[in-house]
Amino acid sequence: MKAKPMDTLTARRTGQDRTVASERVAQFEIRYTQFLDEEGRPRCELPPFAHDPELLVSLYEHMVLNRLFDRKAVALQRTGQLGTYPSSLGQEATAVAIGAAMAREDVLLGTYRETAAMLIRGVEMREILLYWGGDERGMAYAGPRAPKEDFPISVPIATHAPHAVGVAYAFKLRKEPRVAVCVVGDGATSKGDFYEAMNGAAVWRLPVVFVIVNNGWAISMPRHAQSAAATLAQKAIAAGIEGEQVDGNDTIAVYDAMRRALDKARAGGGPHVIEALTYRLSDHTTADDARRYRSAEDVERHAALDPVKRLRAHLVQQGMWSAAKEEALHAECGARVEQAVREYLATPAREPASMFDHLFAELPEALRWQREELSAVERETNDE
């Protein structure tokens, strides 16, 4: 008996002819969908919803609102009135379509760049400003139209993906026709959390729609360096889920994919993965300087694919929009943003001791002295 076959074997060639011995056991494909070309012209018959001017105009209005809000938030940060802020410039089509396609009773679990989706779902601009201004009350969603069950912004990348599985499990257990929509970035797809969540959602055939907002960058990491996978949609295959790509700057394509995925999930068809191809035109956040790692040409090339411009062009072509309407919209949105900023800036400060208020349902006996000490220190400091 030989001690180590490996030594003797290393040099030998292996067989090359596998045709007889092997058979195909599984096959997959990823498709990419776009309805509007870069000039806003339909590339084919549009889905029925796209013939509804009220819907299309509403989507457009929210995109513009988000853009103005976003611009204002960056300005507030630059003038020291807001903390670090992540702009979603250029990604409005995807965020708005996600938010608009969802039903009110669905639950959104997103990142820090889904402002537009949050606004459509009823989170207030004032609250979003509060959050980025460094105040936890921003995630309380206290407004009249608030999506009370939506998850707060998830900063630790991809960690909210498994939450979506739990939320959807609860829906399924209670036989509620609701869907958990989990939005992650391209960078997030490299995290095990995202993968474990997809796998779990598929095992139990849960109503989860995973949307990968592929904006080309994870801070300074370009998409191609994040994964050798040709598409991010194919990550779904690992979990046995259907995945697809859409043009994330084509509001109609994203909305269409969302509706199909939501309908499927609501009908018990299980999870779905949508990769929306868009581009982060802004810096990663106001704390970032993207010129360090990408060229102006790259940004310009993508700026030409601006989703707001594209949908506007389409609306104008269809006779659904006009310069007058555009002007009125800007005025209205601008006023709403200004009003929100005023409310934000006028929000009374919180008592420092309130940092203990929601640690537990009731502050345990053992911790009360800490709250008291904090208050005492405050009093002393204020007295001085």
Added chain:
Amino acid sequence: MKAKPMDTLTARRTGQDRTVASERVAQFEIRYTQFLDEEGRPRCELPPFAHDPELLVSLYEHMVLNRLFDRKAVALQRTGQLGTYPSSLGQEATAVAIGAAMAREDVLLGTYRETAAMLIRGVEMREILLYWGGDERGMAYAGPRAPKEDFPISVPIATHAPHAVGVAYAFKLRKEPRVAVCVVGDGATSKGDFYEAMNGAAVWRLPVVFVIVNNGWAISMPRHAQSAAATLAQKAIAAGIEGEQVDGNDTIAVYDAMRRALDKARAGGGPHVIEALTYRLSDHTTADDARRYRSAEDVERHAALDPVKRLRAHLVQQGMWSAAKEEALHAECGARVEQAVREYLATPAREPASMFDHLFAELPEALRWQREELSAVERETNDE
């Protein structure tokens, strides 16, 4: 401007006709390879290495050795001479082919069930017994043929997968033609660690061969409940890696796939995923009772596919093997196992204070008193 499009929109249908707007952007397939049928008969032309009696017989011998060792280890556990032990009964083809196909200078990173691969690579039976007997020295790999750079058994599932990426990165950086072979179970494929590792290996095109030993079970979880993916090989697609399935009870098929993958990795072709389909005929470990969760019929059906029997049948058909050789082999292996057991049982106990020996390269000043206290307590206790 509408407040909540989602309310008005929920009821509307989305478009169904996607043919025009969508195009295929990626396509994948998974193939399954088997050379020997259940009776050990070639299903097709065998790869060249399979015509080498020396190699085939050596593979067979190691399979038998492992089986005898395994049986003995379980017996030792049952008689209180060994701790919990994970048998690899029924998985010998895969483990032996993995170990045999690797070059000496490659690095193995495996789980607790790759005993056969470890033995071929030069880990001593005595050491493996020491480890399962509760003695860290079992992972010291101190024998003359020891694969000094191989990783120790990894108990926390899938956590060694990222190690393989680091090992392979070092190989690539130093331009060494070596491969890291990472072996995981079917259960392990559900862990984010495995996925992050595959993704990283592919991004840097590293020489890593991932082998998924799909033995049908992760303790009580049957394969189908672990993932909705039709194959585990397709997990590779998520990372942009090629994945394939082989009959894990067909020693020739596993060896062939390993050699192809190793050659490719060594030549700079990057990582590869092999799913070997086999079956855990034993309990999960000696601490488990598999009758709680699977039927005797299921086990029997798979016992009929026994890889040892299959390769023996093939060798006999090819005139490479005989009853006399079989008898001699059993005698030799039995003797070697007995010898190892004697060495194991005769291994002198370690000083308790040695638990501090390899915590750091040198025990920090701050911890010395703890080692002294331990020794003092020992002395006192022994004195009493």
Added chain:
Amino acid sequence: MNDTAEITLVEAVNRALAHELAADPSVVVLGEDVGVCGGVFRATAGLLERFGPERVIDTPLSEVLIAGMSVGLAAQGMRPVAEIQFMGFIYPALDQLLNHASRLRNRTRGRLSCPMVVRAPMGAGIHAPEHHSESTETLFAHIPGLRVVIPSSPARAYGLLLAAIRDPDPVVFLEPTRIYRLVKEAVPDTGEALPLDVCFVLRSGSDVTLVSWGAALRETLAAADALAAEGVSAEVIDVATLAPLDMTTILESVAKTGRCVIVHEAARHVGVGAEIAARLADEGLLTLFAPVKRVTGYDTVVPLAKLEQHYMPSTERILRAARATLEAA
């Protein structure tokens, strides 16, 4: 199960789980091998049969998923009780516990909450394989917003687990494997919870206070017995809830005895024993007659089976420490 027959700690865990599953439809149990198999320690045996696979959920081998989906379930008003198969495999779940479970209520100002329990077997002493002998309660006790509970008897396992499941906030519930089957006692299925956030005085005494939790209480109580034989009266406190910590009981005891020995199996450096000693060095300083001693696992990796006994606090070591505090006076 016979209600008056004596049962083990792991059976008491099972009884508490069954009780809450029956009593509260929002309770679900999830984890690896908890369903069909009934748990590798049988803690969930019979639950699948009684409550069905939708509420007794066998999960893929994914600790991040287990912890993360529990957060999602809890936010939806469910009461997930997740099992992590061994404490050595809980670390992938720590991110979810720290960044989400413990904070969900705070970061949404009470809009969402996270009434989940993560159960895990802990500790050495059962000759288990590598990574199966962890006592890393410090990692969880340090996280604001989490409760950490360790039972030391069947009755406390039952009562505290009920309390943990009913608690409106996340609880890490650690079960010492060494005492899973070591003692039996009658644990009537009354559905009565024990209070969280308080220590239990297991034995009162006047000369020295022995503070411990979990399996180490066995050796601690044995030491108290040995001290009694020497004429020394030891008070024994089971901390039970490690965070938040009931120092009142411990300070009161030490005010009486003037001496304290803290015993835990976890590594010594920044173990929870350090917190107790630190509180004594502050609020209790004037009552101390003698240095506060800690008898703990050493600051090295828990050894495999052959040496694990030498790692864990033994009765002898506890006695040494207790005698040192008595001599100091």
Added chain:
Amino acid sequence: MNDTAEITLVEAVNRALAHELAADPSVVVLGEDVGVCGGVFRATAGLLERFGPERVIDTPLSEVLIAGMSVGLAAQGMRPVAEIQFMGFIYPALDQLLNHASRLRNRTRGRLSCPMVVRAPMGAGIHAPEHHSESTETLFAHIPGLRVVIPSSPARAYGLLLAAIRDPDPVVFLEPTRIYRLVKEAVPDTGEALPLDVCFVLRSGSDVTLVSWGAALRETLAAADALAAEGVSAEVIDVATLAPLDMTTILESVAKTGRCVIVHEAARHVGVGAEIAARLADEGLLTLFAPVKRVTGYDTVVPLAKLEQHYMPSTERILRAARATLEAA
């Protein structure tokens, strides 16, 4: 970089990295955005240009991978220096640090070892978003086999990071963001490491010992100044290496002063301060004139920017505590 010009702490980190990359071909730097971007805090700026993308590695967004591949690299004799972008994102890496990095040498009886460094920015005070203000050094300090180091000045950042990279065992190196750019000093690129495992006495005094580390040393030193103005002489100790802990220096100081205040930004419950106080309650008890005080972050989630200042130990709180120890005498 001009060798004699004064530099910030983050520049000192950069200088140490560059020094070791140049001096030792086995050193590699890896992490998210460390290459082309030069690190979100610019700690790795210019390294890619100098040492190339093979040794200054931009990784996918995968903390488990970053930690795990560092273990693999280290086992192969490389010296990986991994950056985790913020301490709030280090938790997925904890499993690798606890179950592998800290144990690889022990579990192979020295056959393999793990000379890796994990760097991460830590702490509050820079008005950063959620999860960007963590001080959870306890989680790492409690793990046997890990070293935990926190620098408090540019020179110590340089010297300690060199030592960490050269150390044959794993080191968690935490950099307080609040002082990344707050002070400058000349840090000549001598390649001389500072010793690990020892405290640094930053200021000697005779009335009270103030023990701290990282950014909190700023307020601690300010408190020492204020005390000096009141005629109280405070000794200030920078712990620097939190595990293993140099208690000798602290015990000697307290033997002299009889009073001790421990200051850290981390939450109080089972913070590393507890370990120091516990050691004083044992070995130092007889030298104590006054209760050992801890001034720490509170046991709640670090608040967002608006309230973070109220969470962190302030000079006022340190003074309150110090005065309390002085009054007790």
